[in-house]
Structure formats: C-alpha cells, structure tokens
Amino acid sequence: MLLHVVADQPDRISTLRMLLGAKFSVSSSLLRKEHNVPKNCDAAIVSVDLRNADNIVALKELAAKFKGAKRKIFILDQKARLFAAQAYALGATHVLFNPVTARSLLAVLIDPSSIELTDDTGGQGARGAASAGAASLALMFAAVLHGQPIDVADAKSAACKISNCVAEEGLSEWLEVVRRHHEGTYQHCLLVTGTAVAFGLSLGLAEADIERLYSAAMFHDIGKAKIPLAVLDKPSRLEPGERALIETHPAAGHTILKRTRGISAEILHAVRHHHEYLDGSGYPDALCAESISDLVRILTIADIFAALIEFRQYRPAMPRAQAYEILGGMHGKLEAPLVKAFREVALNR
Ligand SMILES: [Fe+2]
Ligand SMILES: [Fe+2]
Known part of the structure; x- marks a missing residue:
C-alpha cells in the first residue's frame, strides 16, 4: 500500500514516517512546497493545523492530487467539531485526533474488507x-x-x-x-x-x-x-x-x-x-x-x-x-x- 503524508511541519512528517514506515511505502511533502504525490497512492494522510487559513487554502489547491486516494485521513490537534467539519469539507474520509498511535492509524488503513468494498x-x-x-x-x-x-x-x-x-x-x-x-x-x-x-x-x-x-x-x-x-x-x-x-x-x-x-x-x-x-x-x-x-x-x-x-x-x-x-x-x-x-x-x- 502506498501512502503519502502531507504536513505543515517537518517533525509531523517524521513522526508519521516513524509510525508507518515499517509497514508501508511512505512518501511525503511539506504543505506549500513541491508535491510529488504518487499517482497510484492508496491513502493520503494530512497532518496540518486547520486554525491557519493559509493552510486551508493550500489544502484546497492540493485536493485534486489526492482524488484517486481511497482514504484521506486528516489528523487534527484540537478535538473540536469545527475542525472536524473543516476536514470533511476538505474531502476527509476519516478524522483522527492527536496524539495518534500506530494502532489507530492501522485500524483505518489495514482492513481487508474495506479494500474489497472500496473497489466495487x-x-x-x-x-x-x-x-x-x-x-x-x-x-x-x-x-x-x-x-x-x-x-x-x-x-x-x-x-x-x-x-x-x-x-x-x-x-x-x-x-x-x-x-x-x-x-x-x-x-x-x-x-x-x-x-x-x-x-x-x-x-x-x-x-x-x-x-x-x-x-x-x-x-x-x-x-x-x-x-x-x-x-x-x-x-x-x-x-x-x-x-x-x-x-x-x-x-x-x-x-x-x-x-x-x-x-x-x-x-x-x-x-x-x-x-x-x-x-x-x-x-x-x-x-x-x-x-x-x-x-x-x-x-x-x-x-x-x-x-x-x-x-x-x-x-x-x-x-x-x-x-x-x-x-x-x-x-x-x-x-x-x-x-x-x-x-x-x-x-x-
Ligand atoms: Fe439521542
Ligand atoms: Fe441517537
């Protein structure tokens, strides 16, 4: 499974790479920098501060690149409905809140029946x-x-x-x-x-x-x-x-x-x-x-x-x-x- 991580800070990318790197092939990019999103990417993982309006604009521009990804997982810092609403409006299929664990990410990513279903x-x-x-x-x-x-x-x-x-x-x-x-x-x-x-x-x-x-x-x-x-x-x-x-x-x-x-x-x-x-x-x-x-x-x-x-x-x-x-x-x-x-x-x- 190919994952692409987008974050607004390098340390967020390293954390997610650490959590997922052993099990998946992970590429990544910093928000508002060059995005080489793999064409056949299975899941996009977005870890960005949604309180920042510029980040929201940048994510909207990026949305088309993730169109083919079956899962778009947004990881948010604040457990607030407003930000969850914002994430869904930006195309999230799942919203998780920090601190995320490898287990909570895997629960969303590895579900064999999910792969079967999303293919039909x-x-x-x-x-x-x-x-x-x-x-x-x-x-x-x-x-x-x-x-x-x-x-x-x-x-x-x-x-x-x-x-x-x-x-x-x-x-x-x-x-x-x-x-x-x-x-x-x-x-x-x-x-x-x-x-x-x-x-x-x-x-x-x-x-x-x-x-x-x-x-x-x-x-x-x-x-x-x-x-x-x-x-x-x-x-x-x-x-x-x-x-x-x-x-x-x-x-x-x-x-x-x-x-x-x-x-x-x-x-x-x-x-x-x-x-x-x-x-x-x-x-x-x-x-x-x-x-x-x-x-x-x-x-x-x-x-x-x-x-x-x-x-x-x-x-x-x-x-x-x-x-x-x-x-x-x-x-x-x-x-x-x-x-x-x-x-x-x-x-x-
Ligand atoms: Fe009720
Ligand atoms: Fe109810």
Whole structure:
C-alpha cells in the first residue's frame, strides 16, 4: 500500500514516517512546497493545523492530487467539531485526533474488507453518501456551536442520498461502510438514518413518511452539539452527573430546532422524544404510549439498534443478532409488533 503524508511541519512528517514506515511505502511533502504525490497512492494522510487559513487554502489547491486516494485521513490537534467539519469539507474520509498511535492509524488503513468494498462501485456509492452525510452533520454541529443557522436543506438532501443508497444497496452495505469510515456522533447519526430508512421501507411506509423519518433521524441528536466531547465519547462508564448531562440532549435539540425554519412539528416531536419509552420510563418528559407518535416509535428502535452496533475504538462492534436480542428484551418500553417487524431488518436486510 502506498501512502503519502502531507504536513505543515517537518517533525509531523517524521513522526508519521516513524509510525508507518515499517509497514508501508511512505512518501511525503511539506504543505506549500513541491508535491510529488504518487499517482497510484492508496491513502493520503494530512497532518496540518486547520486554525491557519493559509493552510486551508493550500489544502484546497492540493485536493485534486489526492482524488484517486481511497482514504484521506486528516489528523487534527484540537478535538473540536469545527475542525472536524473543516476536514470533511476538505474531502476527509476519516478524522483522527492527536496524539495518534500506530494502532489507530492501522485500524483505518489495514482492513481487508474495506479494500474489497472500496473497489466495487456499490461501496463507492455508500461511501459517497456517507461522506456527504458526515460533512452535512459536521457543518450542522459546527453551526450550532457558533450560534449560526443550520442548513436544513443541505441536511435533508444528504439524508435523501442516504435513503436512496440504503434502498438501492441494502442496509448491510450501509452499516459496514459507515462503521468503517466514520466515528462518534456522526457515525451514530448516519447509522440511525440508514437503519430508520431500511425499517421504514420494510414496513411499506409511503414516500412522504420515509422522508419524515430520514429527516428526523438526521436531526435527532443535534442537541449533542451542546455536550462536551470528553463526556460524549468517554470510553469508560459515565458518572451520574455525566449521564444527566447527556440526557439533556433531546430537550437541547428541540430548543435549537424550534427556532430553525424548515423543521416541521413532527420532526421537533421526534427530536425531543426519541428517548421516551411506552411505559413512561424514558426522558425528558416521561411520556406514555398514547403521547408517543408512530414516527418516534420507529425512530427509537432504529436509534437503540444503531447505538448498540456502533464501532468504537475501544470495543468491538456488537453483532446485529445480539443487538436485536437486547431490543427484544425491552418489554413494555418499545412497541412489540414493531420490534417483531424489525427482526428482518436487524438480521438480514
Ligand atoms: Fe439521542
Ligand atoms: Fe441517537
């Protein structure tokens, strides 16, 4: 595998060469200097300070040279959504944060099934939709952080691409591609959107309902933009205070979207209530069955399933069958006929 490293400082290049040189053939160049990017380069690794506007301009100019690379891995210093959004907008397929280790880089670079998938057109379709979705989510989260308006049309159009992709290529393909190429909350939202669409299709929902469903899924966790990443992505058990903070996200999302044009009342309801359970044990409003819409009941099942099968650096992804078993055990909380109907989606679709 041929890798090309681009960095804005020589020591960043040496570090990456040290981490990767033993396993791969690595070429490198300094940003804004002559770039001899190999034509058949498999992965580009970019380690550049994105706070510097000149660096962003230089990376935009360089983008065409990396067009053929299957993976574009950006390594960032600041674990901030704004910079992750910037990286995705510059074409990143993966974003990692410093300090990176050989292990985290290898997890992204050496994945035999990934190579297989990216070589077929189906995989590229899912990858394109996943990248567009991740970029849209990143921009949406950055807008919330900066008190700027959310681009609702962009998010809906990205969700529509996901919907088409799942309808054409199936859920399994979508889940594999998203888990391999995306992390954290963006990964989760992409998984929920794809799962919700597959579920909606299997239930035979009308096109307008599928549209409501994928829009609600795309926006459902926007309130997490207000939760620090240190809590959101914490690899160990959450303290009660941290758990309480995370549980503020549905109401926070509702508050954010209430003032956003283009968000329907149904989507607002779904964003606020996707953690409610039929028996009243959910949050934030402890709603009971009669107050929970069908759209939310479907979304909640997709949300729980997606959360269970997520890929995290620190633990293996749970098999789909095991995740479905957990859903099946949530008696009284989820609508039993819906959980039954979800079986086929969870296991086979
Ligand atoms: Fe949530
Ligand atoms: Fe969620």
